[in-house]
Amino acid sequence: MNSKFMMSAFCALVGLPLSLSAQGLATSDRVTTAPVENPEFFELDANYSFFVQNGDLPGFSASDESSAFSLYQRARVGGALNWSTLKLKVELDGVTGKLYGDDIPEVPELVRTQARQFTNLDENWVDPREIYVTWSPGLAEVRLGLMTSDFGLGLVADDGRDEDWKLFNNKWGGDRGVRLLVATKPLAAFATSRTMKNVYLGLGADVVFQDDNANFIDGDRALQFIGTIFYRDTNPANHDDTEFLGVYAAYRQQTDREVRDVTPEDELNVLALDISGSKSWTADDLWISLGAEAALLSGDTTRTYTQSGETSTSLLALGAAAEAQLTWKPANVSLKMLSGYASGDANLDDDTVYRFRFDPNYKVGLVLFDQYIPAVTRESYERVTDPTRSGEPQRGVFGLVNDGAIENAVYLNPQLLFGRPNGLMTGVGLLWAWSAEPFYDPYSTFASGGTPTGINGRSEATRDLGLEVDVAAQYRYKIVSDLTLDLKAEYGIFFPGTAFDDAQGNSAAAQSLVRARVGLSW
Template identity: 25%
Template structure:
């Protein structure tokens, strides 16, 4: 952690402290109009004639926020929209950026434009400027409209609170203020279709202008609103509050609170709308604003309470009717359900404006906790969100049922050199074997009140339990079983996350995944069985358009002894611990961002690299050998001297109609003392140098997708594939199917790279017979076509051809290189509501590598059915 803090400090020094920019900004639009006031070059835009209305944007925004509102207001008003100091095209001089100072600047601009009285409209942080203007000159203020008001100290997010501390603010804003706009932007919307790529790029361009970071920091340090609320006591001008019911930046509870504090306030609430009602609920909110400014939307009773002309009832429930920002001209009335409205005004909940964005494409999806970049991206937006009021629980899960028929997977080639078949054979001597299993999985996330604290877990209620397994034998035999016995629940992951000013800290047992998953694989795919979970301390920070991830894994410890009270285990020897650090740098986009960029015709380039180190000084083989005991002494301790370094890279280039993705991994290790027997030393070290690589491609042509994949896993010249060696296994003779790859002191290398078993490319050879991709090179062309759209889903046909060869011919049972050719057709139906069903057939034509001494290898077949339910 010290090294990370030092790196951040160095980066900040290199970047320099945020600098103001007092002069005109380069590149301003040629049609932009400016007025010079108090040493500030203020950009403004003026439309229409009539009573004056001034529009004030929010934090990190500009007058462009009102593009859909200003032309409508200009039909009956003189509309003046401006860029506040520090934002848009207005200059960024050093000075006071508090709401009161901004309000004074706006009044001076209005003075220069000859405006005497005005209606003030503000959005988000701009509402604090609007109210500051109103209380400073109530005699010049006709009325005030506030969109998603940001006027309470409790609304200030943790990132901006930390930034108010001298020195820390400069560091945080220099490093992080402009980071991950693509992830932060969706926080303002319910419907992410409004988060268009041009809109994201415009925000990024605005933030890149000279002096913007310094101006934003100065503005953040003015986020103190207590004095404003004191000044609002007795303020009785008409106020309209316009609020999105699903606002995450300024939650709806602040709307009710503000309405209570203001003497003459009316509240409009828009369902399925986030932080920007003038965009996401443009038609309805603009209509309400026009009526309010014309004083046609509300009548007042003798008590000063506003009666709504469009409907009755209090906020807290959704009104009925319809409305749409894309052409519907009117709302149909309706009252909301009771609850939450009281005091000096009314609240009307208006109809739903739009529907949700459909989920991102499956090609880009990756569950949180499986990937450090996803972990960082998920909590990064919370830096800019208001605190949660209560604990939130988010649950996702799935139920998977699989049934398979496996025919002749021993290839009828006889026994290998060790007298074993290459695959289990039926007890009765037939050809067919069956396999079926059931998995029920839940991924749960618990978000604490406040900002950026979460606890997450993966729970498998049924963990690949065999169909028909664990029969109830109350009747005396399986034949009279009445069902299955209960099984043990398995908690595979449990970890906590906390958002710090500089990034996300995660601690616990969490998923481990990188790139395509050839080395580290979280096992999160539909057909995966295992998956890696690491006991890890991790810190992820967004910096310079990338994620910097630092982690330390504790892979193994032991042996253990219980504490005196039996409450926790204690490791008997610290030098037997296995673990080490990992440093990675990642440039990634979220799934929604990739879909958005593809829709805009952009090509996305993502990449990542890592270096990982793992060591172990000593070992106690008695803890894991078949002869393991529960009592350990110093005589069980064996010197090990293990050190390994893994490095890898990942690249993905994708667009609307293509995806090219690749991963490479290299592992180098040294084992100084490979003996497993205490007191017996092997003085010649064993070394390992392994290389693995995989490439995936997909090109879309209408309803069809074509691709060519390839992969390479380095081999070792020892007999056997070395896919699943066991401790203490002796070196196999030539002609063996599997076995240990090292045989000290003669053979001191283990160079076969083993792909993760959950990285699957076929149905039979690597998935079932060998068990993983190792000591092989393969080519895999594929085709996917949409046959029909049925209901909420689509029916697809998939065909894959896999041709593979051994890297080291001496590893195969026959000494030949050709592993075989496999054809895997598949039918798949997947619905958007979470239901999916797959029927996959596999045909393996084995190559000469599997021929026996007397018998040639024969074809193998498989037929698999998978049914899935996701929520």
């Protein structure tokens, strides 16, 4: 294999994950043009959470540490003023982030990680989430200001809010933009059917404040244009019976900040097309819930060079997820299934990147996607940028680092849950995962002459990511009418698959994570 092809292949490998997390592109399906009857003039809520976490380290780095112990906290306060058809909403995070602990290996400033668990507390004394005004004259609604984004299951855009009914989740940050949004029920005034009366149309534009592709404060500039149409309805006699079906299109233009003269002001142009639907209903003693979402990304970027020498690389990626839950209400026992697909990229000979990256706040399991894969990508980054190994880092190398997002993967995650969110809830989950395309390490592949090679040295890349077992318990207790205590404990153990074998075919060591949380909500 000639050196020119090896270098081209290496550049393509480095560029695979770039730009394919399109979170923040969507408007929210939570837009409500039906005003709440007699809202209170002043609303206030707050919550505080303290996290203790200890996790094994994969062991392929030179560190002598076998595990990492960390402490985190998150404080959030929000409020609203309601006056006639106007509403002012404010929500802030403060003193939020890591109190103690190290990430190994350390991630340099060049890397565009946005996940809150990888930032220090002194960088997040005040972090605004929402500051916007809503005007609701009849069947229309206009919003202006800083607001979070969320659509469907959260595959592409997620607002970073914890969901009490999801036992295995630990969200941080959230997608935010300074947005002008106009929404209406275009058929409500003259439609005769209930379905037509609950069709919503929304148009908007925003400047991205923060997501895992851009950070306005750090110098990234991203402008988005969005449009959505969706149907949403809830049975007034039974709020457990709901329906939602929506589509949206969003176009994003972004210019990256220049960092230390290593990464120039690259551009990103992406069109996202998303469809999502969900339905829940009761049948005798059963409650049934189904949901699905699929997203297609298309565009181009100059973040990495193509093999032909062009300065722009095409992007084309697909992601999908489905969720189903069956609950037997007399015993509060639930069987839940999560499944999903994120496209990978196996062809190094073309000028198109096919890898899809989920929003990092869409959580599946505790260890593989949230801890292990990010550690693997940070190690890959260390190897690629080590001057004793590869000399000058390649263009776009920061895109290697994953913040905990599902990418290049196919997974199944059955869960068995007991109890209810407003009380004691326990559960166990199994996670089987495979890569959509063979899983390999960019540097090891380059060093082996272009033969796809795993992070631990396996010379034949495979798709077997491994098996994970998770258990969790949470308890919510109302101390007084407006004050609730939240307790949660989680444990996960991941058994790496053959994709992480070493050169002799030996399996990588099992990786475990223990996390506990204490929170107060008011």
